[in-house]
Amino acid sequence: MKRKGIWISIAIIIAAFVVFYFYPRQEGYIKIDTKGVDMQLRSGLFSKIRITSGAEPVTVNARVYRPRLLSIAMKQDGDTWRLNSSGPWGKLAEIRVKNDETTVLKLGPPFTIKPRVAQRGTLVSVGFSMIGQAGEDYGTTVVKNGRRLPAPKVKIVDEAGKTLASGKFAYG
Numbered sequence: 001m002k003r004k005g006i007w008i009s010i011a012i013i014i015a016a017f018v019v020f021y022f023y024p025r026q027e028g029y030i031k032i033d034t035k036g037v038d039m040q041l042r043s044g045l046f047s048k049i050r051i052t053s054g055a056e057p058v059t060v061n062a063r064v065y066r067p068r069l070l071s072i073a074m075k076q077d078g079d080t081w082r083l084n085s086s087g088p089w090g091k092l093a094e095i096r097v098k099n100d101e102t103t104v105l106k107l108g109p110p111f112t113i114k115p116r117v118a119q120r121g122t123l124v125s126v127g128f129s130m131i132g133q134a135g136e137d138y139g140t141t142v143v144k145n146g147r148r149l150p151a152p153k154v155k156i157v158d159e160a161g162k163t164l165a166s167g168k169f170a171y172g
Helices: 002-022
Strands: 027-032 037-043 047-052 058-061 064-076 079-085 102-105 112-120 123-131 153-157 163-168
Touching: 027 047, 047 058
Parallel strands: 027 102
Antiparallel strands: 027 058, 037 047, 037 064, 064 079, 112 123, 153 163
16 A cells, blocks of 8 residues: 555656646747847846846746846947946846746936945045946946956036046046
């Protein structure tokens, strides 16, 4: 009697495995609407997908994806410019792909430069963020032809145009 119960249990497990294995998976599509984008998405704990912008949408399983890394490379006047993002992601925080539908991602340029000001006692720290059109935050490090550009310069002026302070930003 015990053997019969064991064989029935094994048959049920195998049948369940076969059903889930051959179950038609729902698929959708992701299209990135910006040239030169290389994006890494994750779904679940260990699953990650790399998507690059191109003419055709990329076929993926229908589910929710979350970005891990985002890189944009643009060519201008023979130079290659690269920006990277590791979040925060804005509207890209959850990318929902539905069955037989194309999810179009609009990200990157035009960029918005937002100042960040923090004060600790008498020390005032001024920085900036580069925000893409989906609200994704890019790092302030800009790479041109494989080399990091020097930190940008800053000049603070009053209403009359008199320079109050000047210097340059520092990475980190």
